[in-house]
Amino acid sequence: MIQRASVSPRRPQASRLAALALGVPLAMSLAGCLGSTPDVTGSIRAPAGIAGPEADRAATDRWAARYKADPKDRTAALNYARALRGTTQYNQAAAVLESLAIASPYDQEVLAAYGKSLADAGRLKEAAAVLGRAHTPENPNWSVLSAQGSVADQLGDHGQAQGYYSAALKIKPDEPHVLSNLGLSYALDNQLSRAEATMRQASQSPDADARVRQNFALVLALDGKFEEAQRVAERDLSPADAAASVAAIRGMIAQSDTWSSIQGKNGKAAKAKLATTAPL
Numbered sequence: 001m002i003q004r005a006s007v008s009p010r011r012p013q014a015s016r017l018a019a020l021a022l023g024v025p026l027a028m029s030l031a032g033c034l035g036s037t038p039d040v041t042g043s044i045r046a047p048a049g050i051a052g053p054e055a056d057r058a059a060t061d062r063w064a065a066r067y068k069a070d071p072k073d074r075t076a077a078l079n080y081a082r083a084l085r086g087t088t089q090y091n092q093a094a095a096v097l098e099s100l101a102i103a104s105p106y107d108q109e110v111l112a113a114y115g116k117s118l119a120d121a122g123r124l125k126e127a128a129a130v131l132g133r134a135h136t137p138e139n140p141n142w143s144v145l146s147a148q149g150s151v152a153d154q155l156g157d158h159g160q161a162q163g164y165y166s167a168a169l170k171i172k173p174d175e176p177h178v179l180s181n182l183g184l185s186y187a188l189d190n191q192l193s194r195a196e197a198t199m200r201q202a203s204q205s206p207d208a209d210a211r212v213r214q215n216f217a218l219v220l221a222l223d224g225k226f227e228e229a230q231r232v233a234e235r236d237l238s239p240a241d242a243a244a245s246v247a248a249i250r251g252m253i254a255q256s257d258t259w260s261s262i263q264g265k266n267g268k269a270a271k272a273k274l275a276t277t278a279p280l
Helices: 014-021 024-029 053-069 074-086 090-103 108-120 124-131 142-154 158-171 176-188 192-203 210-222 226-233 239-256 258-262
Strands: none
Touching: 053 074, 074 090, 074 108, 090 108, 108 124, 108 142, 124 142, 142 158, 142 176, 158 176, 176 192, 176 210, 192 210, 210 226, 210 239, 226 239
16 A cells, blocks of 8 residues: 655755755665766766775776876776776876866867766856866767756756756667656655656666666655655665665655645745766
8 A cells, every 4th residue: 555654834945955865874875786876966976897895996996006097098087087987086087187188178078077077066056157168069079968957956947957867868769867866856746656667767777777767766755655765775675675775765755745745735945956877
C-alpha cells in the first residue's frame, strides 16, 4: 500500500529541500558505489578506470608527477584534473584546467572539462560562460548540454535547464544520466508526475548506475511512494540500509513539508541544488 508522508503546516526551508534533492541519506549509503561526490554540477563522474580511494590517490600521484614535469602537456593536465576530481579536489582541478584553457582558448575539449570543474567548485556563473564556448550550435556536444542544464538548474532556471536536457537527448536518446537530470529538474519545477515518469525511464536503462537509481528512489519518496522507493534502493543497498535511507528521507519530508510543497499545496516549491548526474 502506498503511504504518503504526514506533513506539518510549515513551508519548507530551501536548505531542507536541498538536502533532500542531494539525496543525503542514500548518498551516504551509496558512497562506495558512487566513486566521487554525486554530480551536483550535472557534469562529471569519477574518471574512467579509477575505482576507490586508493586507486584515486594512485592516479592523482601518477598524473601529478607527469603534469609537474611538463605543465604544458595537454594529456597530463586533463588526466591530472580528472584524478583531482576523483579525490574531490575541485578547486585544484579548476586551477589546472584554467592554465590549460588560457594556453588553448579554442580547444573545446579543454573548455568542456574546465567548465565542468568550475561547476564542481560551485563557480556556477563562470561555468555557464565557459561551457557556452565548449561547443557550437553547428556541432553541439550532448555532454556539455547536460552540464549546462545542471548549471542552469542550480541557478534556479529550470525551464532553461530542461531545454538543455531536451537538446542533449536529441543527440543521445535515452541517455540515463541526462534523463535523471531532467527528472530531477521536473521535480523542482512542480512537475512531479513528469519527474517520476522520466526517472523511471532512466532507471530502466541498462546503462543506469546506482546514482540514477538513487535519484529515482528520491523522487518516489517525494511523491510519498516509500515502499517502491525502498525496493528501488535495495537494488544497491542491503534491505536494512535501504529501509534506513528511505526512513531518513521520509522524516526529512515530514519535518520540512517538502512533499506538500512540491505537490503545490503550500505554494511555489523552494528552489535548490540537485543531485544531478552526467558522464564525462
